[in-house]
Amino acid sequence: MRHFFHDGDTVTLSDDYLFSQEDWIIDYDRNENNEILNSSGSKVLKFVGIIINQDNQDVVISFPKKYRVTDIEKDTELILQVLIKDYSENIGEKQVESNYPFASFFYVYDFFKDYGLIYTNKVFNKANVGGKINWDYTIKNSMKFISNGSLIHIPLYFKKKHPFSDFLTECIIYCIDYTLDKFQMIIKLEKTGHKFPEYNFFQDKKYVLDRLYSIRNNTFSDLMLNLIDELIKFFSTFDAQGNIYIKNHYFSSVWEKMVEKYLTVNFESYNVASNSLEFKKNIHKVEFKKEVFRPNERNENNSFSPDHYYFSNNKQYIFDAKYYNNFKGIDYKQISYLAFLYNYRHHEGQISPSFEKTYSALILPGEKRNHKVHFKMKPKYNKEMKNIIIVEEYLDIKEVIKCYLNKDFSIQ
Known part of the structure; x- marks a missing residue:
């Protein structure tokens, strides 16, 4: 269920x-x-x-x-x-927790789709089957007869190659088909189509891992080493007990990364008339960064960093990703960013501010694309900054995720 x-x-x-x-x-x-x-x-x-x-x-x-x-x-x-x-x-940041080696499974599955299963060609010598005669084997193992002054070997032995699955093949099949059976409700991929190994790899993980390490010590191909490493991770990580x-x-950090890619790939401009962001699919026009600013003259270690910052010519863009269901109150952090950067100068001796226009936006997940004004300064509180506006830009989170995963997506 x-x-x-x-x-x-x-x-x-x-x-x-x-x-x-x-x-x-x-x-x-x-x-x-x-x-x-x-x-x-x-x-x-x-x-x-x-x-x-x-x-x-x-x-x-x-x-x-x-x-x-x-x-x-x-x-x-x-x-x-x-x-x-x-x-x-x-890996190592512990933001995503899992007791199942999904990452290793997908690596092994991609290997299987690209290269298939691993087989070792074993050579057999068979009598009277045709093909290439194995003279060394024939001379050693056949009966010898003299006929009309000529030496006759009976029977003649021929080389025949047969592909046999090895231990790595069994590991690949077990890793893929076990996972797809276990997660058939959420992972819709094709199984290997081969007979499932009779040996229970999870019952004696020590034996499985010892064999894999032994094979690794005699492997020199980077491609195969990477595969073996992922199989080792797969069989050493998973405990077949419990949920x-x-x-x-901490999905807010993922939202920030997804927004950064979405902006870099699709951001076109700021629409002053509607106070909203304009997007065009795959335009790759700008590159937002998490810029670091140090405004405290007494302590250079004090800093702040808007999530997504970009400037070009006389315009600067100060955007912050917010993983919220809804807003309550004013986002004072974004206002402080504006207060610090509204009259920002690249150099201390510079007379005029570096930017004529400063645009500010909070970017939130939505079920569909939407936008509204979050904050507009009342002139009586700060006449010099009376024109500042902070907008709330809601992006369809499903489409942002598709963009993040390099899948086809749409812009509303």
């Missing part, structure tokens, strides 16, 4: 058994000023991920905030790919 939620959903008592304590936080109702309205908090999910119980009967998916679920199987696979990508690229999970409790 499938259960799906969204990061930030409230967990009811009937759902509580599906999650560990690290998967939720206590949250309280708050007003526009972020003040707590009552002391009776509720459990709110704080992760994106997939949990599969031990007998494969229940699958729990926690989608990112505002993710629009239209096809549960395809959408689950898309989220799995995001989690695996982040896990593979950030299987892959989770990210």
